[in-house]
Amino acid sequence: MTWAGQAAIVTGASGGIGEEIAVQLATAGARVTLAARRPDELERVATRCRSASGRTDDAILVVPCDVTDRTQCESLVASAVAAFGGIDVLVNNAGQGMWGRADEVSDLSIYEAMLRVNYLSAVWLTLAALPHLKTSRGRVLAVGSLSGKIGVPLRSGYAAAKHALTGFMDSLRIELDGTGVSVTMIHPGFVTTGSQARNLGTDGRALGAMPLKVSGGQTPDECAAMLLAGAALRKRDIVPGFRARLGLWLKLLAPTVVDNMASKAIRGRQ
Secondary structure, three states, X not given: OOOOOOEEEEEOOOOHHHHHHHHHHHHOOOEEEEEEOOHHHHHHHHHHHHHHHOOOOOXXXXXXXXXXOHHHHHHHXXXXXXXXXXXXXXXXXXXXXXXXXXXXXXXXXXXXXXXXXXXXXHHHHHHHHHHHHHHHOOEEEEEXXXXXXXXXXXXXXXXXXXXXXXXXXXXXXXXXXXXXXXXXXXXXXXXXXXXXHHOEOXXXXXXXXXXXXXXXXXXXXXXXXXXXXXXXXOOOEEOOOHHHHHHHXXXXXXXXXXXXXXXXXXXXXX
């Protein structure tokens, strides 16, 4: 009942976690705006959403959008409002990773790219949508990462951007107290999305192949379901997995132990 009739925007909706969030929202009766850079993949996801929901009306809107462009982010929000009359749910899911030692990076623009995709896009979208979310007493959702809580080797730019995203959402949550707008973040570890092949390497180019093994990781549909369940209850943070939650506690008490755990985890998946 939480999502029936709600107007939602989902970024990074052309695959992985974003696709599953969109499908689950549509299945629950939400009106969903799908945003990503690949129009063909968005249309595929839109077909899934319509099939899953059993609806053939205009409840699914496709808006090709590059969220690294502030103007396009603002246009996305305007398109969703024009189509559905407002915004009840904003899902900041779009993201991209990197892979490589910081002292081996030859193209330093990677760090700016990480910030624009993983952090600034969420800032621009959230602030553009906020007046509408205040009216609807809606929900801001964000897909963070365990890397946004704990430093991870070979992912310095990605981890820094996700730390920034976490800080922004934590601060925003406090500022929105009393407005009726809630902020919910999920901080997953490894998720088997297949998107790791699009991680940027030290030369600034996409790797084109999976840089690590992700077997045994969380599936995108599991991650999506956890985020939506938490957001329905207006929870603040979701950290999947006992080991991840233990790591966050240990970071407060024995940070060097957590550093070693993170290093071992990455080596074990290479």
